[in-house]
Amino acid sequence: MHVAHLSLADFRSYAGAEVPLDPGVTAFVGPNGQGKTNLVEAIGYVATLGSHRVATDAPLIRLGAERAVIRTSILRDGRSTLVELEITAGKANRARINRSDNVRPRDVLGLLRTVLFAPEDLALVKGDPGERRRFLDELLTARAPRLAGVRQDYERVLKQRNALLKTAAQARRGGKGADLSTLEIWDSHLARAGAELTAFRLQLVAALQPLVAQAYEQLAPGGGETVLEYRSSFEGALPTSREEAEQQLLEALRQARPQEVARGLTLVGPHRDELGLQLGPLPAKGYASHGESWSYALALRLASYELLKADGGEPVLILDDVFAELDARRRDRLAELVAGGEQVLVTAAVPEDVPKALAGARFAVADGTVTRLTP
Numbered sequence: 074m075h076v077a078h079l080s081l082a083d084f085r086s087y088a089g090a091e092v093p094l095d096p097g098v099t100a101f102v103g104p105n106g107q108g109k110t111n112l113v114e115a116i117g118y119v120a121t122l123g124s125h126r127v128a129t130d131a132p133l134i135r136l137g138a139e140r141a142v143i144r145t146s147i148l149r150d151g152r153s154t155l156v157e158l159e160i161t162a163g164k165a166n167r168a169r170i171n172r173s174d175n176v177r178p179r180d181v182l183g184l185l186r187t188v189l190f191a192p193e194d195l196a197l198v199k200g201d202p203g204e205r206r207r208f209l210d211e212l213l214t215a216r217a218p219r220l221a222g223v224r225q226d227y228e229r230v231l232k233q234r235n236a237l238l239k240t241a242a243q244a245r246r247g248g249k250g251a252d253l254s255t256l257e258i259w260d261s262h263l264a265r266a267g268a269e270l271t272a273f274r275l276q277l278v279a280a281l282q283p284l285v286a287q288a289y290e291q292l293a294p295g296g297g298e299t300v301l302e303y304r305s306s307f308e309g310a311l312p313t314s315r316e317e318a319e320q321q322l323l324e325a326l327r328q329a330r331p332q333e334v335a336r337g338l339t340l341v342g343p344h345r346d347e348l349g350l351q352l353g354p355l356p357a358k359g360y361a362s363h364g365e366s367w368s369y370a371l372a373l374r375l376a377s378y379e380l381l382k383a384d385g386g387e388p389v390l391i392l393d394d395v396f397a398e399l400d401a402r403r404r405d406r407l408a409e410l411v412a413g414g415e416q417v418l419v420t421a422a423v424p425e426d427v428p429k430a431l432a433g434a435r436f437a438v439a440d441g442t443v444t445r446l447t448p
Contacts, residue, residue, distance in 0.1 A: 074186065074386050075416035076116055077153065078146040083138035084160075085111035092443050098412070098433030100419040101443070109420040109438045113189070113391045115143045116418065119156055120187040120389075121211055122166075122178055122221075131162045147185050149386060156181055179225075182218035186388035188378040190395045190407075194370040198350060198357050205348040209274050212377050216384055220273060227266040227343065234259040234339050242337030253334070260326045263342060268312075268319035270343045275311060278303045278348065284376035291375075292406050293368040297353040306345035367399060371407060378411075390414045396426045404428055 081090040086108045101109040114124055114133075124133060134141045140161040147154045157169040158178065168178040196204045214221045234256070241253055282301050289299045305311060307325035312318035325341040326333075333340050350357040350369060357369050381388045390411050396404050396419075408428035411417055421427045424435075435446040 074147065074149040074389065076145050076185065076389060077148045078144075079112065079116060080142075080144035081112075081115055082142040083135040084115055084141040084143055085133060085135060086441055087111060088135060088441070090441075090443055092436070093445075094416070094418075095434055096416050098414075098417045098419065098431045099436065100421060100424075100427045100431065100433065101436045101438050102421050102424055102427070103438035105422055107438045108441060108443075110393050112438070112443065113393050113418050113420060116145065116185070116389065117187050117189050117391060119143060119145050119158060119181065120185045120215070122158075122182065123211075125189055125191055125193060125393075130160050130166070133160055134162055145185065154184055156184055179218070179221050182214060182221055186215050186381055186386060187391055188374055188381065188388050189391040189393060190371065190374050191391075191393040192395065192398050194374060194395075195366060195398075197370045197373055198361060198366040202345075202347040205350070206344070206346065208373065209277055209348060210270075212380070213273050213277055215377075215381060215388070216277075217273070220270075223266060223269050223273075227263070227270055230259060230262045230266055231339055231342065231344060234263055235337070238333050238339065239337035241334050245334070256330075260323060263339070264319045264322040264326065267322050267342045268315050271305075271312065271318045271322070271346070272315040274343065274346070275303055280380055281373075281376050284379050285372045288372035288375035288379070288410075289368055291410060292371055292403060293365070296365065296368060298351075299357075299369065299372065300349075300351035302349035302351065304347040304349050306343075306347075307341045364400065364403070368403060371403070375410060378414075387415045390417045392417065392419045394420050394422070394426075396421060396428060405430070 075096045076094050079092040079094060081087045092112065101112055103109055110126070114126060117125055118133070127133070140159055143158045145156050147156060155171050158181065159167040166178045168176050168181050170176050170180065170184070197208055210224055214224070237256060237259060278301050285301060286299050289296065303311060309321060312321055322342060329340045352361050352365060352369060357366065361369060378388060378390060392411070399407065405428060408430040412430045417431065419427055419431055437444045437446055
């Protein structure tokens with residue numbers, strides 16, 4: 074699998090751009106602030122319908138424009154697929170696949186799979202639990218695009234349930250009775266969607282565990298044992314099935330109801346679970362050094378790549394300005410591990426930041442233009 078062509082219109086800093094791409098390694102080189110990351114961000118957006126840099130779509134639209142358009146030609150098993158995404162601030166985005174309008178944006182998921190390494194990845198280890206939950210859920214969706222619907226269902230039910238709890242809390246603070254007659258219905262919906270999401274997360278963590286350990290050893294030989302631990306937001310043993318997860322979540326919601334009504338917020342469920350990262354006997358967060366944290370974050374991405382590759386269809390590897398963050402040893406080890414990828418896209422401020430192991434095509438990026446350099 075690889076992207077054969079990228080076309081942008083009013084995306085970020087680009088009024089327009091046409092970038093032909095080949096398999097193998099391609100590096101986009103230029104000073105910071107010239108638009109290198111915008112190119113790979115657009116490719117990542119096609120794969121995930123989200124940006125690794127911002128939480129909303131509005132910043133993706135060029136200043137003064139009404140909408141942004143991303144077009145990618147994707148080659149997989151000798152077949153070409155044209156994917157077009159139209160991003161409009163404040164409105165629903167639109168998608169086309171091979172010129173057909175009869176698709177939803179989420180139908181695009183799965184057509185292109187990427188694994189992106191970026192400076193922001195350090196938050197996978199040092200950041201809040203939400204960063205690690207998002208890592209799991211984005212990887213789940215990459216492996217099984219239908220789970221995007223499960224995630225959306227859960228978020229929708231959670232929003233409705235929180236609105237009901239907030240109204241009840243406000244009523245009680247005002248000395249009025251709270252109408253909770255529909256809360257059990259929302260409990261049932263939340264437990265059903267939450268149990269499915271939890272069950273898939275647990276399977277994913279089990280699959281990642283040996284791959285993360287292997288990748289960390291490759292990046293930092295003898296650096297310690299890595300352990301991934303899924304931690305539920307309520308007490309009790311982790312479930313062994315979706316049905317068990319649903320019953321556990323229903324019981325946890327029942328027990329938490331007084332506190333939830335008092336606070337006006339759902340306090341248990343997958344939205345509050347955590348992925349614990351251990352390095353040796355200690356939690357990685359707060360105890361791992363800067364270099365160890367980087368190695369752990371990179372190991373999580375490399376494990377994701379190996380898992381997606383094993384599923385069938387090698388993902389596109391994106392390394393966004395990551396080598397400038399690494400010491401020489403980790404830089405060389407990472408380059409050696411990814412150099413054989415079917416398509417590897419690299420951004421760097423200066424040519425020297427691209428390791429020699431990643432020889433390939435080069436583009437100069439400056440002043441909103443992307444120019445292919447002659448070898």
